[in-house]
Amino acid sequence: MNTHYRDAAGPYFGDYGGRWMPESLVAALDEVADTFAKAKADPEFTDEYFRLCREYTGRPSLLTEAKRFASEAGHARIFLKREDLNHTGSHKINNVLGQALIARRLGKTRLIAETGAGQHGVATATAAALFGMDCVVYMGSADTRRQALNVARMQLLGAEVIAVDHGAQTLKDAINEALRDWVASVETTHYVLGTVAGPHPFPEMVRWFHQIIGEEAREQILTQTGRLPDAVAACVGGGSNAIGIFHGFLDDPGVELFGYEAGGDGVETGRHASAITLGRSGVLHGARSYLMQDEDGQTVDSHSISAGLDYPSVGPQHAYLNDQGRVTYQPVTDADCMSAFESLCRTEGIIPAIESAHALAGAARLSAEWGPEGAEKVIIVNLSGRGDKDVATAAEWFDLLPDQESDIETADAAAPEVGVQA
Amino acid sequence: MTAVLQSKSAAAIDAAAAEGRAAFIGYLPAGYPDKETSIQAAIALIENGADILEVGIPYSDPVMDGPVIQQATTEVLARGFRISEVFEIVQAVTEATGAAVLVMTYYNLIDRMGAEEFARRLAAAGGAGAITPDLIPDEAEDWLAATDKYGLDRIFLSAPTSGPERAQMVAEASRGFVYGVSIMGVTGTRDSVSDVAEQVVEASKAAGARRVCVGLGVSARSHVEEIGSYADGVIVGTALVAALRDGGPEAVGELARQLSGKS
Structure with missing residues (x-):
């Protein structure tokens, strides 16, 4: 192999x-x-x-089994690699x-x-x-x-x-x-x-600094379950948290790897950030990779509810792993992502970054697809960041703010006018 | 490289040299503010002293451009500009003036069309070649082949930070001239031109370049004279774009006369 x-x-x-x-x-x-x-x-x-x-960071980060989230999603066991617990709140x-x-x-x-x-x-x-x-x-x-x-x-x-x-x-x-x-x-x-x-x-250097995620996760899952996982799921914008956790399992052919791109309103609408799914090669910001671009080669604006995945290209190693068939890349829409976001909050008491919620949604979908036959299977989700920063976005999405007008005013007041140089 | 290739931009630089001066190379963005006006502005630029025209192709992510050029090209893109317009502009200006017309383009626009198809269409329009600010010779295999096939100039950049080995690679890969980057930075006018420019020209010549033209930050006749004393050509961009923005093709012609020392 x-x-x-x-x-x-x-x-x-x-x-x-x-x-x-x-x-x-x-x-x-x-x-x-x-x-x-x-x-x-x-x-x-x-x-x-x-x-x-x-x-300083507090590594190794924990590997937490999310039993209630997993049982809401399907039958497989789901473990979270807790990069959200790092100092500064993400990988x-x-x-x-x-x-x-x-x-x-x-x-x-x-x-x-x-x-x-x-x-x-x-x-x-x-x-x-x-x-x-x-x-x-x-x-x-x-x-x-x-x-x-x-x-x-x-x-x-x-x-x-x-x-x-x-x-x-x-x-x-x-x-x-x-x-x-x-x-x-x-x-x-x-x-x-x-x-x-x-x-x-x-691409090589940033991966090297994130390899620790996958190396820890591999050791932890072996300790906690006595076996390798069946699947590893991560969200992919540029792809740093994904390559970090994938690294630990890339050469374990029995471990399926899934990268979840931001599907925005749905890939069919054009309002998304799923560069690999769209499948056009190009050069941007120094690398040849998959790139969201029009017929002339102009970069197309990407769209996602998560600012961190709102990027029209993707790291070149991901493009390669896609072509090799080693990693499966799929889009997750804003709606599916926010549903998984809500589910994790309510079942586990963990507010994830909206970026990471794409991976949660993907893992939930995978578990649902496996059905009861997946009961013995294990998925690791890279919970790449915590969601404190996303509370305003989520509150708006779930319509949690009582008065729409005061909502808008609050958002304006919170905008960083002072001290930001335009 | 086949023996029959003749570089249009090298010929223009040599013609200027025969008159005892450096060539004057002017940049304007394609289709700014609209196709017709951009053609008129280019013709005014050439009729008032530019030896070579550089037509910039508006691009969504112009990392080497400062605010003036960014603003102009963003406007052009916003009105629905398509690449095919560039070839029409190149053809119109070439036919009207006979000058060497280069395009200046970020590489993804070439890549998307395919290097060979891009070169074919540029050659068919009468274009002289292309300047590619984000393409280094290390990545240029397709572009080298395409420009060889269609006899086009290909201008790579040499920077103050390029060591002797890279300067040599750039000199060997380039045809027409080497674009000497005068400062570490993006396009835009500066009050003075740094001494670095002369060192870039010297290093590039020492590495085998026959013609080196200097750009970035050049905006006044005094810069043109200073750089012209050691370089084979002087490239002006932002100042011309600002003139076009503020005063149309007439202002471009007026500035070109000043820059070339004709008024």
Whole structure:
């Protein structure tokens, strides 16, 4: 059987990946790649990284069996990998601490980042505070409204948040602006890309910092159930939490892997963020991968209730794993996602990030499809983040706010006008 | 490379050199503010001193462009611009002026059409070739083959941060000229041109480039004179786009006269 997926190295994953970048940034990419390659082989670096994971992030994160959620969904046993319990509230901190250490090795004193839901921005602002570095986070202005609380968190941590008004005002536009910053500031600045997309070495490097998720989950499920799972489910925007947990199981052919893309209003409506499901190859932000684009190659705006999955492309290794048939990628609509969100809140007392709720919905669907024959089966869901940041979105979705007008006023008042530079 | 290939942009640069000056290369976005006006503006630019025209193709994610060009191209996209317009503009300007017309395009627009089909249509329209700001020679296999097949120029960028090896790779892959990036940053006007530009030209020539033109941040006649003293061509973009935005094709012609030292 295949045993070669786990440690696939960049720059290319089959036909995908590469460095589709301005020449001005190539020297910096070479420098990052070289520094990362040396660092991961250097015990001084790995000791420091894993120490931070333990003593700062709080790893290992728990593996929690969700019995009541599972019985509502179907018959299979469902376990949650609790990345929501990490410091800062999501898996994003794993990558950011690693890249901050890389930045320090590079002699860089300023971190920049893009953010969608704000989790990666918060994590980057956190690392910058911890390492005593300057930090600027670019965020689409549509997202600064959806995720006002995370904007305030980043500012509290000392970061400057710049709202990006161009284009669709979401994650992709924040990446464009971060790249423009980086081209002009590369001498002092490291760009902490938040997902397994972008030019080499980011897909490989960001995966390496998230591998710990899958490695822990594999060990924990063996301890807790005495066997490997039948399936592993994760949500996929750029795909960092998914590749992190998949990594532990990629070369276990008996473990089915499922990546759930944001289906928005439904793929048939065009209002979604399911790049793999749509299936058009292209180059964006430095990598060849699947890309939501029109007939001319213009990027199509993606749509999702979750800001963190609202990205029109996907990491190149995911594109490759799709083509190889090793991972199955499927869309989950906003409606199905929110139904799973509600279910987890009520059955387990855990409020998940809306991003992670896509994976919960996918796992529930899988369990339902298996039916009673799935009673002995085990699914691990990567609960990539907690849902505190999503309470306003969820309250609106479930119509929990008593008065519609005061609802709108409250949302406006919460928008981060002050301190955000347009 | 076949022996019969003749570079239109190299010929334009050599013609300027024969007059004892650097070539003047002007950038305008395709279809801004509309197709007809963009053609008139391009013709005005060439008639008033530009040796080579660079037609930028509006793109949804222009990571190397500053606010002025972004705003212009976003407007063009918002009115429903299609790629086919570019080939019509290239053809109209080429037929009206005989100048070398390059397109400046982010690579996904070429990739989506297919490198060979894009090159075929550009050549059929009379275009000279393309500048591809987010394509490095390392990823350019398809584009090299397509431009060889249709005899088009392909201009890669050399940056202040490109070491000797990369400068050589860029010089060898390019045909027409090498685009020397004068500053670390995106497009937009600057008050002065850094000394870095001269070093980029020197490094690129040392790496084997025969013609190096310098762009990014060039907006005044004084920049053109300064850069023209060591480079084979000077590329102006944002200042011309702002002129078109504020004063139409006439203002573009006026600025072109100033930049080329004709008024």
